[in-house]
Amino acid sequence: MITAAADGSSLSNPGPAGWAWYIDDDHWASGGWPHGTNNMGELMAVLDLLRSTAVDPGEPLHILCDSQYVINAVTTWMAAWKRKGWVKRDGKPVGNVELMKAIDDAMQGRSVTFEWVKGHAGHRLNEAADSRAHGAALAFQRGDEPDPGPGYRPRSAARAGTAGDERGIGPVAGAVPQIASDAQPGLFDDADRAGAPGSGEPRPEDADLAAVVAAERELLTDAVRSNAARLRVLLHPEFVEYGSSGRIWTRNRLMAQIEPLGGSTRLEVLGSARLGPDALLLRWRATSPSGTSLRSSVWVRDDSLGRPRWRLLFCQGTPQPA
Numbered sequence: 001m002i003t004a005a006a007d008g009s010s011l012s013n014p015g016p017a018g019w020a021w022y023i024d025d026d027h028w029a030s031g032g033w034p035h036g037t038n039n040m041g042e043l044m045a046v047l048d049l050l051r052s053t054a055v056d057p058g059e060p061l062h063i064l065c066d067s068q069y070v071i072n073a074v075t076t077w078m079a080a081w082k083r084k085g086w087v088k089r090d091g092k093p094v095g096n097v098e099l100m101k102a103i104d105d106a107m108q109g110r111s112v113t114f115e116w117v118k119g120h121a122g123h124r125l126n127e128a129a130d131s132r133a134h135g136a137a138l139a140f141q142r143g144d145e146p147d148p149g150p151g152y153r154p155r156s157a158a159r160a161g162t163a164g165d166e167r168g169i170g171p172v173a174g175a176v177p178q179i180a181s182d183a184q185p186g187l188f189d190d191a192d193r194a195g196a197p198g199s200g201e202p203r204p205e206d207a208d209l210a211a212v213v214a215a216e217r218e219l220l221t222d223a224v225r226s227n228a229a230r231l232r233v234l235l236h237p238e239f240v241e242y243g244s245s246g247r248i249w250t251r252n253r254l255m256a257q258i259e260p261l262g263g264s265t266r267l268e269v270l271g272s273a274r275l276g277p278d279a280l281l282l283r284w285r286a287t288s289p290s291g292t293s294l295r296s297s298v299w300v301r302d303d304s305l306g307r308p309r310w311r312l313l314f315c316q317g318t319p320q321p322a
Helices: 038-055 068-083 097-107 124-142 207-218 228-234 251-256
Strands: 002-010 015-024 027-036 061-065 112-116 235-242 248-250 266-276 279-288 291-302 309-320
Touching: 002 027, 002 038, 002 124, 015 038, 015 124, 027 038, 027 124, 038 061, 038 068, 038 097, 038 124, 038 251, 068 097, 068 112, 207 228, 207 266, 207 279, 207 291, 207 309, 228 235, 228 251, 228 309, 235 251, 248 251, 279 309
Parallel strands: 002 061, 061 112, 235 309
Antiparallel strands: 002 015, 015 027, 235 248, 266 279, 279 291, 291 309
C-alpha cells in the first residue's frame, strides 16, 4: 500500500496558493498558482498524487488529508453530483468542478481510501506535506518557482525492466539487455540516446523558436535526464510521446523510468511551424552512433508554474533508414 499525505495552502485565501503530497523524502511533489484558494490546493494535491502513482495501478493508495471538504467531496458527495450533471442539491454548480472531474477520472480502476488527520498536530506526513504546500505558496508570492520535488518513482520500476518495450528513456542500468533500435521506446527512442547536443542547425531568428530549440537540446543531456525537478518543468503535465515501437508514454510513466543514457546525439533542425501564439511545432533530425531518427515535437507556452515558459506537450519519432 502507498500511504501519502496531501495538503494545500493559500495566502490570504484567495491568494498565492500551493499544493503538495508527501510519501517520504524521496517521493513528494509540490506546485501551485500565483492566485488560488486553499480548496484548490487541497484538491490539486490529491489529483497530482493520483496521477503520479498511476504507474503503480495495482498498489492500494491511502491518502491522509486534514481537509474534511476534500474527503467528503470525493467519498460522499461526488457520486450524487455526477448523477445530477455536476450540480449541487441547491442547483448551483459544483465548485472547482474541473478538479473534481479530473479526480473522479483518475480514481477509476484504483483502490483509493481516505483518512482524516488533524492539521498542525504533529502528524509527520501531514506536517511534511503542509510545509511543502506552504513553501510553494510563498514561492509564488515572491515571484519565484517552487521546488517541484523528486516526484514518484514506482515500486514496479524494477519489474518494468523485464520487457524491452517498458524501458522508457531509461530504467535501472543493466536491468534489461539491449534490443533492436526499431523497438526501443521512450523519449527520442534509441536513435536519440542522450548526450551533448550537436551543432550545425540553422540559426533561428525567432526568439520563441530559439527558446524551444534550447529546451529540446536540454532534453538531450544526461544532466537534465537525471534531474527530476528540471524534467517536471520541461515536460507539460499532459505530455505524451508515441514511441517508434508503438508504445504510448505519459509524463508520469516516462519520468518513473528515466535515467542518464550517455553517448552523443546531434540535433539538426529541419523546420518549424507556429501552431498558435503559444504553440510551436519543431521538426528535427537526431543522429547518434546507434542511428538516425526524424522527430516532431509540439511545444506550448503556459504559466502554470508562475511565469510563462515553453514545455513539451507531444513528440513522435520515426527511425530513418541508413
